[in-house]
Structures are given as C-alpha cells and as structure tokens.
Amino acid sequence: MRELRFDGVSVRFGSRGHRVTAVDGVDLTVPAGSVVGLVGESGSGKSTLARAAVGLVPLSAGRVTLDGAPVPTRGRRPLQMVFQDPYSSLNPRMTIGATIAEAVPRGTDRRAEVARLLALVDLPDRMTRYPAELSGGQRQRVAIARALAGRPEVLIADEITSALDVSIQGAVLNLIRDLQRTLDLTILFISHDLAVVRYVSDTIAVMYRGRIVEHGPADTVLADPQDPYTRELLASTEGRSR
C-alpha cells in the first residue's frame, strides 16, 4: 500500500502564442489502499494528470510523490497505468502469455507468474490465445494482468471501461474492486462517467478545466454536491439513467 500525492501540479502544452494549461495547480491525495475516482468531461485534464504521474508528460510545476518520494521511472515500477483501449495496447502478434510474460520481472518463474496473473483476472486457460481471439472485456483483463505483473502497489486506471460494451463494463468494474481488496491496491480511477466512478470509488474528485473543483467522500459528493459543475455532471448522469 502506498499513498499517491499530487502537490501543486501544473502541465502546460504549446509555446507562447498558443499555450494550453491542461492541468492547473492540482493538489490531490490518493490515500494508501483507497480508490479515488477522478471525474470530469472530455478535455478537463484527467489523462494529462495521469500521464504526468507516470512521467509520460513533463510537469510545468509541482510534484508527484509516492509515500513522499518521487515516482520511480526506472527499475521496479510501484505505479502502473492501464489505458482506455485494450486493443491498441496489446501486440496483435503476441500470445496473451507472451504479452504478460514480457512484463514479469527477471528472476521470476515466468510461466507460473503468468498463470497466477491470468487467474487473478479470471482468465485462466487463455495463455496461448491471441488478442483478436478475445472479447474487449477479456483484452482489458489482459491489460490489467500485465499492469499487475510488476507487483505495483498503485494503479492508475484511465477510462478503462469506456471502450467496452455497457454489458461488460460491470464485470470489469467488479474485477477492479476485487483486485483492490485482494492486493490492497491504491487506485486513481479516471472516467468521464460519474456512474462508473461512483461504483468503485471511496472518494470522488471532480476536475473542470484543469482544476479539482470538488473532492470528498463519494456519498457526500453525490448526495450534496457543492460545486455547480458537479451538480451539472450529476444531473446529466441521472438524466441518462432514467
């Protein structure tokens, strides 16, 4: 278990004439062993914040830490990320077993570890299959297994159910909840969909135009939203479920 923390994080793109502040002074703590849901409309800066945490985009200001220390970008990675599109993130020419084995640290019994990981994500017996032979939900399970191969303590899940049929989203969300409990993971769970976020999160942070406009226990944020933008998000989610 580890605490993931963003302190005064800003990310700017572009140069003078055309500058975009994608993330604007974000303070956010994901306590060890908890799930923080980060919700906001497309373009609000969620993915940029996630990518900044794993070193995929440089910070313009602030810092991201794990238990107070900078996030390692070499060697063992205690922080792993799972992305939206399970198809493009898997190599179509590699079997599922080989794809996961690649991410297993050296010095481990790779075959046994791949079998353990596939069992964890409820996909035993798929080792010799190729991505095209699996459903979207199964492919996302493979991506999750691969992220878990390095035994991370912290996961960032960025829109991991958005590319999936609604009918299988629930199963992947249940898997995330189970894994969080079994492995005591710290999770930053990102989605534009409040209904998805509320299902897995202990606390919910709402992002709007690069800033966190509201953050609190999931029940409180949903029952008594303080920010007008959160109210808007909530109203649109309720409108959809009617």
Ligand SMILES: Nc1ncnc2c1ncn2[C@@H]1O[C@H](COP(=O)(O)OP(=O)(O)OP(=O)(O)O)[C@@H](O)[C@H]1O
């Ligand atoms: N590499 C980049 N270069 C320039 N601008 C970028 C880059 N990446 C993101 N942006 C801009 O930063 C802002 C935030 O984008 P970001 O993808 O983080 O939002 P998001 O909330 O994750 O939305 P989505 O769910 O659609 O990805 C947007 O205005 C986007 O156009």
